[in-house]
Amino acid sequence: MTTCPSASPAPERGSWPGRIIPEPAVPHLAGEAAVLRPASVAPAARKPARSGFTDYLRTRQLPVNRTDVRAVQAAGLTMALVEHAPSQGIEYAPVNELIISIVLRSRHDAVLRDLGDGAQSFIDTPGLVLLTPPGHGSYWRFDSSPVVLHLGVPMPQLAALMGIDLEYAESEIRRAACRLHDDPLIGQIAERLWAASQGASANAFGFIERGLGTMLALLLEAGAAPEAALGSRGTALAPWRLRKVMDAIANQTAGVSVTELARSVGLSPDHFRRAFKAATGRSPHQAITERRIERAKAMLASTELSMTDLAIELGFSSSAHFSSRFRQVTGFSPSDWQIAFGSPN
Secondary structure (H helix, E strand, O other): OOOOOOOOOOOOOOOOOOOOOOHHHHHHOOOOOOOOOOOOOOOOOOOOOOOOOHHHHHOOOOOEEEEEEEEEHHHOEEEEEEEEOOEEEEEEOOOOEEEEEEEEEOOOOEEEEEOOOOEEEEEOOOOOEEEEOOOOOEEEEEOOOOEEEEEEEEHHHHHHHHOOOHHHHHHHHHHHHOOOEOOHHHHHHHHHHHHHOOOOOHHHHHHHHHHHHHHHHHHHHHHHOOOOOHHHOOOOOOHHHHHHHHHHHHOOOOOOOHHHHHHHOOOOHHHHHHHHHHHHOOOHHHHHHHHHHHHHHHHHHHOOOOHHHHHHHHOOOOHHHHHHHHHHHHOOOHHHHHHHHOOOO
């Protein structure tokens, strides 16, 4: 059995589109508990209890505020967009699916999970990807209400997609589940899978199958990579300080300096930089830039400002500087991102 480390800090956050879930899907997150809303794709046949992630919703074991579930039978995939409710600690029975959980929105709160090989504590930053292997019970505790996209994949389907032996696939999944993942491409694929699940065309099925295979390959590859030394990062920023800093970054308009953030929590800039990176896996400057880019994505989707005006509004020195930073974080130019992910209107 693969043994997971007892603790692992949150990884460096990747890039997510500003509208990671298309706006029309958000109102479907309605109701006090699990409201199963299959897509136009025919849902899979009813399975025995504890067959997959959605059983936690059907039995109301998982505390949720709102949820939207889509089943894509042809691709062997179930997706659940869930706004979780706070939980003081719940043990979950094993299911027969690999569960891929991608944090879309959060308040950067502490989370504790245990897959049976030791507890892990981390910060639930947007872009974080977590795996729960099939056949593994789990324990979760968190205080806030993150919005998470959960994908349930049966192991036979996974092995077939990857072209590998089922026993080997299960072993690699257990290894990958020990890690906290944050690959920007996984986020992009998840967004496209969710959107594609609204259609029932052959092209949609083909894309979902290929996209899922790519996502699984990325996760297994990351799981096989050497783990960085856990003790090399130094002392992490205290949770209360981290929350204060992340709130300041989230509420910035035209940018906030690292010196200002350090001063707000009573630390020197150098000490603050080291402690922040130990807690989040990225530098304060990266976090500030990523937040400005997230705001830029939202503005690109909802405004008609020129790139120059947009750059000024966001606190960049020029449109060229803005475009360079945007491409560095997302892999797209602002105009290309607007075409790919912006509002059709």
